[in-house]
Amino acid sequence: MAINYPIKNCRNCNNPFQPTCNCQFYCSLKCIFWPKVEIKGSDECWEWTKGKTLAGYGLCGIHRQRYYAHRLAYEFTYGPLPEGLHACHHCDNPGCCNPSHIFAGTPKDNMQDMYKKGRHPGVVGLKGSDNGMAKLTDENVKTIKTLLKYGYKQPVIAEIYSVHRKTISRINTGETRSHI
Ligand SMILES: [Zn+2]
Numbered sequence: 001m002a003i004n005y006p007i008k009n010c011r012n013c014n015n016p017f018q019p020t021c022n023c024q025f026y027c028s029l030k031c032i033f034w035p036k037v038e039i040k041g042s043d044e045c046w047e048w049t050k051g052k053t054l055a056g057y058g059l060c061g062i063h064r065q066r067y068y069a070h071r072l073a074y075e076f077t078y079g080p081l082p083e084g085l086h087a088c089h090h091c092d093n094p095g096c097c098n099p100s101h102i103f104a105g106t107p108k109d110n111m112q113d114m115y116k117k118g119r120h121p122g123v124v125g126l127k128g129s130d131n132g133m134a135k136l137t138d139e140n141v142k143t144i145k146t147l148l149k150y151g152y153k154q155p156v157i158a159e160i161y162s163v164h165r166k167t168i169s170r171i172n173t174g175e176t177r178s179h180i
């Protein structure tokens with residue numbers, strides 16, 4: 001049976017709303033989210049002011065769940081992210097929540113974007129160094145498989161990870177690391 005909690009005023013926008021539990025202080029998710037963003041000029045970065053991941057992405061807690069802040073910024077502005085797409089940054093700032101700096105892209109877009117900026121996630125060693133297969137972590141291989149699935153070209157992946165093309169080709173055919 002539904003319990004009717006007394007009407008409250010939202011702590012952010014002050015509008016009256018009907019809470020569905022005693023723990024609810026805001027009328028909407030947007031009212032939980034936006035006050036935690038340092039909103040600036042339209043072409044500046046809007047920094048997330050609360051907790052962040054080690055990589056610098058903002059984390060927003062809503063009803064005991066944690067969400068990526070930049071993803072929420074995207075969805076509150078443009079609507080739900082299309083399935084399989086990620087919220088990616090045009091700017092080089094993972095903590096940024098300015099919707100005009102965030103776009104929906106494939107992991108491939110994200111990688112290309114980072115690659116252009118010289119920030120390669122999961123890169124083993126420096127570009128051109130002689131890294132063998134053994135230096136790729138399972139996590140790297142997982143990412144490589146995702147990139148292959150999205151149609152990323154093998155020589156490009158090889159370059160990002162500083163490994164021989166054959167290494168990527170062997171992952172692709174399942175010759176190595178097929179257990180991942
Ligand atoms: Zn509100």
Ligand SMILES: [Zn+2]
Nearest residue numbers: 045091096101
């Ligand atoms: Zn930004």
